[in-house]
Amino acid sequence: MIESNFNSLYPIIISIPHSGANYSKSFLNSTKLSFNELKFSEDSYVDQLLSDVLNKKFTYIKTNFPRSYVDVNRHPFEIDPFMISSKIPNFINSNTSKTKSGIGVIPRVSIYGNDIYNHLLTRREVIGRLLLCYFPYHKKLKYLIRCLKKKYNNILVLDFHSMPSKSTDNEIDIIIGNNYNQSCNRDFTSLIKYNFNLFNYSLEENNPYPGGFLTKSIGNPKNGINVIQIEINRSLYMDERSLIKNINNMNILSENLYLIIQNIYKSIKKFN
Numbered sequence: 001m002i003e004s005n006f007n008s009l010y011p012i013i014i015s016i017p018h019s020g021a022n023y024s025k026s027f028l029n030s031t032k033l034s035f036n037e038l039k040f041s042e043d044s045y046v047d048q049l050l051s052d053v054l055n056k057k058f059t060y061i062k063t064n065f066p067r068s069y070v071d072v073n074r075h076p077f078e079i080d081p082f083m084i085s086s087k088i089p090n091f092i093n094s095n096t097s098k099t100k101s102g103i104g105v106i107p108r109v110s111i112y113g114n115d116i117y118n119h120l121l122t123r124r125e126v127i128g129r130l131l132l133c134y135f136p137y138h139k140k141l142k143y144l145i146r147c148l149k150k151k152y153n154n155i156l157v158l159d160f161h162s163m164p165s166k167s168t169d170n171e172i173d174i175i176i177g178n179n180y181n182q183s184c185n186r187d188f189t190s191l192i193k194y195n196f197n198l199f200n201y202s203l204e205e206n207n208p209y210p211g212g213f214l215t216k217s218i219g220n221p222k223n224g225i226n227v228i229q230i231e232i233n234r235s236l237y238m239d240e241r242s243l244i245k246n247i248n249n250m251n252i253l254s255e256n257l258y259l260i261i262q263n264i265y266k267s268i269k270k271f272n
Contacts, residue, residue, distance in 0.1 A: 001063070001065050001133050001136065002062065002063055002064065002133075002136055002137050002140060003060075003061070003062050003063075003064060004059075004060060004061040004062070004140050004144065005057065005058070005059060006144055007057045007058060007059050008059075008147065008148065008151050009057075010058050010059060010265055011148055011151075011152040011154065011155045011156060011265075011269075011272055012058055012155070012156050012158065012261065012264070012265055013058075013059045013060065013061070013141070013144050013145065013156070013157045013158070014050060014053055014054065014058055014059070014060035014062075014158055014160065014261075015060070015061055015062070015141060015158065015159040015160065015214065016043075016046055016047050016050065016060065016061070016062035016063070016160050017062070017063055017067075017071075017073050017137065017161075018043035018046070018067045018071075018073065018161055019042060019044065019045065019046040019047040019162075020042070020062070020063035020064045020065045020066050021039075021042060021044075021064075021066060022065055023035070023038065023069075024065075027066075030119075031116050031117060032116070032118040033110055033114060033116055037110050037111075037112065037114065038068050038116075039243060040110070040111045040112070040243070041066065041067050041068040041110055041111045042067055042068075043067070043160075043161050043162040044234070044243055045162075045238060045245060046162050046232065047062050048245075048254070049160075049250065049253055049254045049257060050160060050254070050257060050258075051254065052254055052258040053257065053261050058261070059144055059148065061137065061141050061144060063133070063137060065133050068110065068116060069106075069107075069129065069133065070129050070130070070133040071103070071104070071106075071107060072105075072133070072134055072138065072214070073212040073213050073214050074098060074104055074213050075096070075217075076105055076130055076134055076135070077091040077092070077094065077105075078093045078094070078098055078099045078105045079093070079094055079099065079104055079105060079106060079126065080099050080100075080102065080104050080106075080108050081094055083106070083117070083120060083121055084120060084121055084122070084123055084126060085120035085121065085122050085123070086122070088123060088126075102115075105134060106121065106126055106129060141214075141218070145157070145218070145225060149225070152224070152272045153271065153272050154185075154224040154268065154272055155224060155225060155226065156184075156188055156226045156264070156268060157218060157219075157225070157227040157228070158228055159211075159214050159215060159227060159228065159229045160230050161209075161229060161231045161232070162231065162232045162233075162234050163175065163231040163232065164234060164240060165234060165235035165240060167208060167209075167231070168204060168207075168208070170202070171233065171235065172202050172203065172204040172233065173196075173201040173202045173203070173232075173236060174196050174201045174202070174203050174230065174231065174233070175203070175205070175206075175207070175209045175231040176189065176192060176193060176203060176205050176206070176228060176229070176230060177205075177206055177210045177211035177212075177215060177229035177230075177231065178205070178210070178211065178215070178219075178227075178228055178229075179206075179210050179211040179215050179216050179219060180210055182216070182219065182221075183211055183215045183216060183218075183219025183220075183221065183226070183227045183228070184221055184227055184228050185221040185226055187271070188221075188226045188228070188268065188271075189205070191264060191267050191268065192228055192230075192264060195260045195263045195267075198260075198263075199256045199259075201256075209231050210229075211228075211229040212229065214229070215228070215229045232253075236253055237249045237250040237253050238250070
């Protein structure tokens with residue numbers, strides 16, 4: 001359900017939590033939505049954009065299951081009690097804006113706001129998804145962090161996502177989220193912004209994406225664990241209406257991402 005690699009040569013971890021595209025038959029049979037509508041909830045092709053990085057044996061972790069099945073970038077208790085057939089504990093996180101909007105750890109609605117299911121889920125099913133998909137991702141990511149921290153004083157987790165082009169007023173290319181400097185030190189943030197600027201990508205910091213649960217829960221720059229969420233504008237590499245890849249643009253972006261991450265790696269050596 002998840003895929004990962006460890007390489008102690010680089011103090012960098014690539015996290016790709018939302019590009020999973022393996023839909024189980026049981027999930028497809030349980031939803032009333034079309035397959036195409038479910039696909040629009042993915043961060044489509046982000047793992048392919050980073051294929052050069054992954055092939056060069058950087059440490060990475062990524063999901064294979066879809067975001068509409070389980071969203072690992074949420075708190076595990078961001079569960080909507082109204083989508084469960086039996087009573088569950090009254091979690092504080094059940095009242096977050098994400099949960100109320102239907103996009104908690106087990107999403108209730110699609111990207112269009114349509115209900116994914118025409119029935120209530122059982123408590124056993126919800127727990128099973130968390131045990132099978134959610135907790136293994138977080139456990140593995142924390143394990144990779146611990147392993148790299150044994151060798152490096154400062155490591156960098158790059159959490160990659162994609163965003164609709166209309167997410168920003170000016171159709172910014174890249175949004176860097178560091179939880180308002182709480183998840184990553186300023187030097188690393190500046191370094192990342194500098195390298196994206198070298199390739200003429202327009203940037204915004206923390207607006208409107210300061211970072212999700214992964215960034216906020218794992219980032220601890222005082223202890224050398226720096227986490228940055230990187231949102232890539234989908235119009236840079238695909239047709240957002242059809243989800244069809246623009247192969248030429250995708251190849252250019254993929255090569256640039258590889259060079260950017262290589263430059264970042266070379267620069268952060270001095271921090272260790």
